Amino acid sequence: MSPSSLDRRQFARLFALGGSAALLGHPALQELAGATSDPRFRRATTPSGGAVDWEAVRAEFLLPAELSVLNAANLCPSPRAVLRSVYEDTERLDREPVPSFRSEMHEVKERTRALLAAHLRASPEEILITRNTSEANNWVSGGLDLGPGDEVLIHSDNHPSSNLAWKEKAKRFGYTVTEVPQVNPYPGPEHYLDAFSRAMTPRTRVLAFTHLTSTVGDLLPAAELCAMAAERGIITLVDGAQSFGLLDVDLSVMQPDFFTGSAHKWPCGPRETGVLFVNRRVQDRFWPSLYSAYTGRTPLARTHEGMGQRDEPAIRAFGNQIEWLGSIGQATIEARSRELATALVEELSGVDGVRIWTSADASRRAAVVSLDPAGLEPAKVIAALESDGIVAAARGGSDRPGIRFSPHFYNSHGDVERGVAAIQRYVRSGV
16 A cells, blocks of 8 residues: 555544554555654653653753743743754754755655644645644635635634735735624634624635634634535635644544644744645645745645745654654643643632633633733733743733733643732732
């Protein structure tokens, strides 16, 4: 069996039998991914009970004990092995830019592609390696045939850059853009299923929405929205910038037409690497955005991944990092991050004057927690937090302003307690 003959149904069967370990053991993927792991990356260690040793995981990162980084929704640190991998491959490429090593580095894309496919329950033939979510989203908005008479349906709580791309391209190509407004507090997935359904018209060609919003962490019903759109012949683009590397994303269940993600957020990978999933059923309607050299080996990558010289050391480290996440277990990572976010919500809810923008219902959120710190100026609170060794993000303007915490699996309950105590102190004494 050749690598290209491993289809979605076989992927699903292999996952049912043994998860990613069974999948990566398949001969077709061994050929793509290579028979062994990179020795610079070790599997996560677990104590005898099988539970993850979170202190050992934290030790894989350079983060000092006195710094609590609660900002995964913006930028995650990478573990030591990612830094070492990028540095060593880059150094060798500069020291030995010989044809044999350059050829070896060109091939790292295929191993990373296979690892990404396994992680997302897709096939390598459906994976493109991009630089980030924004680039991937723009490949989609620029790669579909849309024009006068067509409509693109978006969510107002998408990342501003995504919605800007659709609106600016609409001016050039003549299609219309319709927004479904966000509602706060989150009214539940049924609300958005109904709202998007009512907004769809015979002219709707694309539905573009964010899986998990970056504003307050609303978790949209992605699989249900994709199914609804598919029934009406509408193409779906799911922005996974806040779910890829956090949630245990299963594209074989979600069934989007496009799914995008970045390595520098929740996956804790190297900067300027990302992923674009392109469902087989829409590949013949998806035009390339770039034409250049050094494409990938799968049919889709040969037509769409010609980007010239790439940062191949980063691409190799991206794949290795995805494999490391798999050694911990993406579902385990999700559970850990949700646990920490729940602790934040519960403890911050008890602080007088604080308003939590994020849903109190754990099923409607994941690990993004936004709040109004009793009317304190967000920028000043962020500066005070940094002085106290706590990293978070500020949200200004009129749309649910305040502070955003986003804990991840390298955090501890001690980090959460430090963040909550700081907010309590600022609310009581000012900043």
